[in-house]
Amino acid sequence: MASGINKIHQPGTCNGSKAARSSSAEGCNQEMHMKMCKKIAQLTKVIYALNTKNDEHEASIQALREAHEEEIQHILAETRETILQCKSRVEEEQLLRKRVQALEIAVEQHKRLTEEALAELTLCKKQVEERESRTEAKQAQTVLSTDRVDTNSVFENKLLNLNQESDGLLNECKASRRANSDKKVILDEKYSVERQALINEMENLKSENQRATEEYAQKTSKLQASYKREKEDLKNAIQQSVVEAKKNCQQREMEQRKSSEAGEGFLLQQVKKLEADLEEKSQKINERNKYSQKLKDRIQDLEVNTLQEKKILQKAGKMLINLLKGLEDLVMKHAKEIKPVAQLKQILDQQANNFKESLKKHNLQSNKEKEKLLQDLQNTIKENQNVKLQLEASHQKVLKMLEKSKDQELKVTEERLKKEFNETFKIQHQSHRLEIQTLEEKAKKELHDELEQIQKQQTLLLGSVRMELSEQQTLCINLKKQIEELQMELRSVRTLKKQQARIQFLLRCHVVFGESNSMKFFSPEIIEVYRISYRNGMGFLPLEDLNIKHKKELDILKQDHWKEIENILSDFSGTRAHLQAKIFSLETELKELEEQSRKWESRSEDTHLISCLQDKLSEREEIINQLAEGRKFQHSLIANTESYRNRSFSFNPNTGCLTPSMKQKKTVEVPSRVVSVPNLASYAKSFLSCDLKSKRSAPQITKSTSLDPGPGCLRVGSPSAQSSDSSAATRYLSIFYLVFK
Known part of the structure; x- marks a missing residue:
């Protein structure tokens, strides 16, 4: 601008004014240069500050990563410990199951012993009955009756003791059931409360993460606003980089959320495993309750059996009393046979003592087993309480570690984002330059290749179109020839039919008028034709027969003609459809070529080819229209000829x-x-x-x-x-x- 101003010569100026203007222009240039230098310095300061912030963010992100990895390792160690504890508990439960099975076996043995004792009692009863039958008349039966009464009383006492013990066991089982059910309810409530607390903590952590992301987004937006105010040239680059940084931040935040969700899922899986263990324990307790119910049922069955035995014994006592009354008379007679009866008494006493000892032993064993079971139940309850406490402590530790890890991860992510932002900004500048160069080269090559391909395609299309046009022209010529031949055949057939009709008319006239009178009215040409036909011996046929023959021949000719026309039309329709498809494809190709030609400059050769193709297409359309009109014309001509022939052979007045x-x-x-x-x-x-x-x-x-019956006719x-x-x-x-x- 300064040089342009200096070159203009205005009237009334001198050399001094020129020098002043040049000095003022140089001053303006220096001021602009100083302003630009200041702005550049400010921008460099801002960029340096941003780089320092990015470095700080990256350092904090690395620290967060290390802390997060340490927390993960700590959590893994704790989970391994909990798994080992669960395994030990499972082993203890298996031992308890084995003890329960041993107790069940002992109870079954006790039942077997009681059954054996009852069998021995039945045998003794049978033996006593046999001896009573043998010693009916002996006085010793009274003694035996007294002994039996004693033994019955002893057995009744034993049965009462057994019933009392079974009732005590049932009461203990009921108490243990109630205690277990109360403990289950308490445990379920505690676990539900813990779950809700964990869920609330997780929601709080998610909300904190969202707040942190929102704050980060606000900070980035503020930085963008400051950059926009400073300079317009750097606006676009900084905005693009910020958008990319946001995307990267969001992606990384999503990855971190996924990792945190995976950790949470792992913890939830552990909680589910613990819940499954508790459910298994509850199932075991239910099984034990069911087993205690089965024992109760068995005890009730035993009570029923004892009642039945009591009834039997009462009946036997009554029978014995009756026998004693009958045997009191025979006591004196059978005093000599008292010795074997005394021996039998001793044997029975020994057996009773043996039964008492065995019952005492069984009672002691059952009491010991009951005490063991109670101790095992108390131990399991204590272990469950300890496990709960450990789980609560582990949950609290895990939550604290998660909070710390999330804070560290946020710091680490901020630092990483800053570093990556700077690196990506530099890399993008270089990559953009290289991409622009490569794209320019590729575009040039692609344009050259596409032009060559289009030229080749155009040549091929022109050749194929020319071949198709030649084929179609030959087809059209053949169709025209066939149509002309058919027309000639129709004409020849009509002429022949007319000649035959004339000849037959002459013959009919010959019959009616005779040769002399009829020949006066005809020309010499017709007379010659008549004579030739007469010499050849043509028959005289009536008009009705001639009409029938004529109709038959016309029908045959019509059928042949229609068949030929249908064949021609089918070929024509097939060729027409093929041509229409090709025309459609050519039109699409022409549209594509027109679109491409809009992009590139049109050549004179291409325009000439397109115009030639359009002319050929118009010619084809005209040929198709002509053929369609000819088809319609043939239909109308055939209809006219049929109506004309029908009129010619009508004999109505x-x-x-x-x-x-x-x-x-x-x-x-x-x-x-x-x-x-x-x-x-x-x-x-x-x-x-x-x-x-x-x-x-x-x-x-x-x-x-x-x-015409008018008055203007000639008289001859x-x-x-x-x-x-x-x-x-x-x-x-x-x-x-x-x-x-």
């Missing part, structure tokens, strides 16, 4: 024909009238020279004035106008007119 009844009416009305006969040669020439190329318009023959012939020859001629001429109409 119309206004344009003369029947015998109409002839009589006209002769009565106009008696002095002579009908003129037209020249048949003109009809023959007109039929031979008719052009079948006019497809839409059917051949029309003008009516002769002779057939003799004065006898009402002769039979003239009337017959007029009738057959009218038929001839209808046939060829």
